[in-house]
Amino acid sequence: MRQHLRLMVLCTLAVFAAGCTNSDKPTYTPDTAISGPDFARTGPTGGCTASIGDRVWFDVNCNGIQDKDEVGGPQNVTVRLYNCDTDGLVGTTSTDAGGFYSFTNVLEGRYKVCFELPEGFAWSPKGEGDSAGLNSDAGADGCTDCFVLECDKPTSTKDAGLCEKKGDEGCRFTGGGNDVYNDDEYTFGGQAGANTALQPQPAGEWEHNQHDGPSGSFAFHGGTHSAPDGTEIDLIECSDPDFCNPARPAPMHQLDFWGVGIFHSAKGLSGILAENVEVGESLHWFEVNVDDAGEPGRDKGESADCPPNGFGLHGDVALVDCDCTDFYRITIRATTDPDSPVIYMVQGYFDGGNFQIHPLTGFDLK
Secondary structure, eight states: OHHHHHHHHHHHHHHHHHOSOSSSSOOOOOOTTTOSHHHHHHOTTSOOEEEEEEEEEEOTTOSSBOOTTOOOOOSSOEEEEEETTTOOEEEEEEOOTTSEEEEEEEESEEEEEEEOOOTTEEEOOTTOSSOTTTBOOOOTTSBOOOEEEBTTBOBOOOOEEEEEOOOSSOEEEEEEEEEEETTEEEEEEEEESOTTSOTTOTTEEEEEEEEESTTOEEEEEESOTTSOTTOEEEEEEEEOOOOOTTOOOOSOSEEEEEEEEEEEEEESOOHHHHHHOOTTTOEEEEEEEEEOOOOTTSSOOOOTTSOTTOBSTTSSBSSOOTTSOOEEEEEEESSSOTTSOEEEEEEEEOSEEEEEEEEOOTTTTO
16 A cells, blocks of 8 residues: 555656656646646746737828828738747747737747738838837848746737838938048039929939049039030939838938939049040039938947948848948939949048938829
8 A cells, every 4th residue: 555655646746747647748637736827937948938010001191100090000011029048030920800910928038029020012111100009120131139028927018110101202312411432522412313302304313423532522413403405414323122210201222323423513533534524515424222110319330231332222131231321422423324343442431421212203204
């Protein structure tokens, strides 16, 4: 009898230690000592859990904030949860008919939520407004920043806004700034794609001023009302369907435009410029490449992750890095032939100034 009781006690201890099963995966059969709410809270692994969730929503005005009238959300958007310490996939779910999703019984730790971008949409601006529950948390890669999930403290504010693309009609931008490249000091500014430039150059206007340095000094105009006929902005192309916090709604964050321009008020030109430029007379093919990577006043600067030649169509990297500042490059060639030799080029992540790329407006499309 004693031996029989001893075997029962050993088996009972084994139940608590390993579930008393022959399976490789433990099976938990708790008694009243650890059942009920406490067991549901701690879960089968014994660690404390909480839930993660909220929604994906249609950001109609693309402002990055869940406005009162933006109540709809897309169904069946894939949502993935990753552990930030191990980079491992924790779980996958999808949104319901209202755009809501949830991960339950998640162990406390560091996580990020990644959303799969539906076709025809771009992510809304990240981190807009003052409310964590009403802004969009998805970055350019569709993932939130890593966050800490604490025991018994649900995280229910991980949202993603979707801004509908308005077709392939293009985009417009305004802006300008100043910088130094290889001791050439210059300023620049204008607009492209905006239907506000005076005729006969309705596609925009651009002015680049070289102030001091090895290249001398000059003003270069392309498509401005002060430039003669024959100067114009011919073509505008955009790339990268993304947003940068807190930039305004923009379907693309790299923009390239080119056309024909003319030199004004030049003096002390470098040798190659002096050989090819007749001030106020000769026409020259030019191209401008810009990256709208952020706003002025933010504590950002060029880093190891910012490619020397910028992003986009003619840059080194396809997707703009929102931790970089805005980038500008202008290339001017010897004649109106886009394959003629380059006679002037400056570029860089400029410190003073700002670019703003926007979707085309109805007025622009007229």
